[in-house]
Amino acid sequence: METHIVNNIFSVTHQGFDALAIAVFRYQYQHNPVYQQWVNLLNIIPAAVTSPGEIPFMPVSFFKTHKVYAAAEPPDITFESSGTTQSSNSQHHVRHLDLYMKSCIKGFEELYGDLANYAILGLLPSYLERKGSSLVVMVEEFIKRSNDARSGFYLYEHDRLSHTLRELESEQKKTLLIGVTFGLLDFVAQYPLRLRYTIVMETGGMKGRRKEMIRSEVHDILRKGFATDNVHSEYGMTEMLSQAYSMGNGLFKPVPWLKVLVRDEEDPLSISGIGRGIINIIDLANVYSCSFLATDDAGLIYPDGTFEVLGRVDNSDIRGCSLMLA
Numbered sequence: 001m002e003t004h005i006v007n008n009i010f011s012v013t014h015q016g017f018d019a020l021a022i023a024v025f026r027y028q029y030q031h032n033p034v035y036q037q038w039v040n041l042l043n044i045i046p047a048a049v050t051s052p053g054e055i056p057f058m059p060v061s062f063f064k065t066h067k068v069y070a071a072a073e074p075p076d077i078t079f080e081s082s083g084t085t086q087s088s089n090s091q092h093h094v095r096h097l098d099l100y101m102k103s104c105i106k107g108f109e110e111l112y113g114d115l116a117n118y119a120i121l122g123l124l125p126s127y128l129e130r131k132g133s134s135l136v137v138m139v140e141e142f143i144k145r146s147n148d149a150r151s152g153f154y155l156y157e158h159d160r161l162s163h164t165l166r167e168l169e170s171e172q173k174k175t176l177l178i179g180v181t182f183g184l185l186d187f188v189a190q191y192p193l194r195l196r197y198t199i200v201m202e203t204g205g206m207k208g209r210r211k212e213m214i215r216s217e218v219h220d221i222l223r224k225g226f227a228t229d230n231v232h233s234e235y236g237m238t239e240m241l242s243q244a245y246s247m248g249n250g251l252f253k254p255v256p257w258l259k260v261l262v263r264d265e266e267d268p269l270s271i272s273g274i275g276r277g278i279i280n281i282i283d284l285a286n287v288y289s290c291s292f293l294a295t296d297d298a299g300l301i302y303p304d305g306t307f308e309v310l311g312r313v314d315n316s317d318i319r320g321c322s323l324m325l326a
Helices: 002-011 015-032 033-041 098-112 132-146 156-171 181-190 215-226
Strands: 077-080 091-094 119-123 175-179 198-202 230-233 244-246 253-255 260-263 275-283 292-301 307-312
Touching: 002 015, 002 156, 002 275, 015 033, 077 132, 091 098, 098 215, 098 244, 119 132, 119 181, 132 175, 132 181, 156 175, 156 181, 156 198, 175 181, 181 198, 181 215, 198 215, 253 260, 253 307, 275 307
Parallel strands: 119 175, 175 198, 198 230
Antiparallel strands: 077 091, 230 244, 244 253, 260 275, 275 292, 292 307
């Protein structure tokens, strides 16, 4: 079953998604002790689960307190969230790094085209200054696949970054400037530019560097500072191996092997494929950890499967998490 699942993740169709999700659920129930315990505590009978909406979604916070892993062999790499000094960090043990790489590359190229055609400029201060960032690993792979020698990370070298962007713009070169939110805001405050051939993509994250702002405020500042019509966004997290992208209208489009649902705030087991609620994720690439994640993000899902992220939920741990604290 395991080989069948892995071989079909990135070729899954809309019609085949549900069946593959059920297969992943049964595999993870058998091989992930933490998830199995969670399913049992909810009194869910795995054999009775016949649709993704019936699958129990595990609180994403368990990655902070438990080893969420569904393989006998050791992981290739362990990703760790940045967190703060007041919080514990999530750890995502990744059995096969190439599975993550394939998810990142195929996911980006499905929407944006071949990475070889881009110059890739990464502005990820703080993420580069620690180990275990999945975002850094992803952007590093993007840079490797770029055919432009100017691709690379620009830590706090704003002057050099400004010079590079001006040069690339003058050549009308397709460019991706991907950065953590506070990094992009700091840069554009010093070096406003007119970007016509560059995609500006924010990945979220203030991490105490600036006051928290809603996405629309951030995008207004970046649009004005870069004199561009659209600011793109990436939606991902340490606990996921796949991403969704917004191409500038605030609507995220998930890749085919990623599905977003919402749960009712008052009844976490009430799941819907459209409407407003708290976001649940099915990430089939998470086959060796947990593919069914109850996040802490409020969201709105539209009938075509696109979604908005409305912000974080206060006191966001799902009701019932205390069952797993012992």
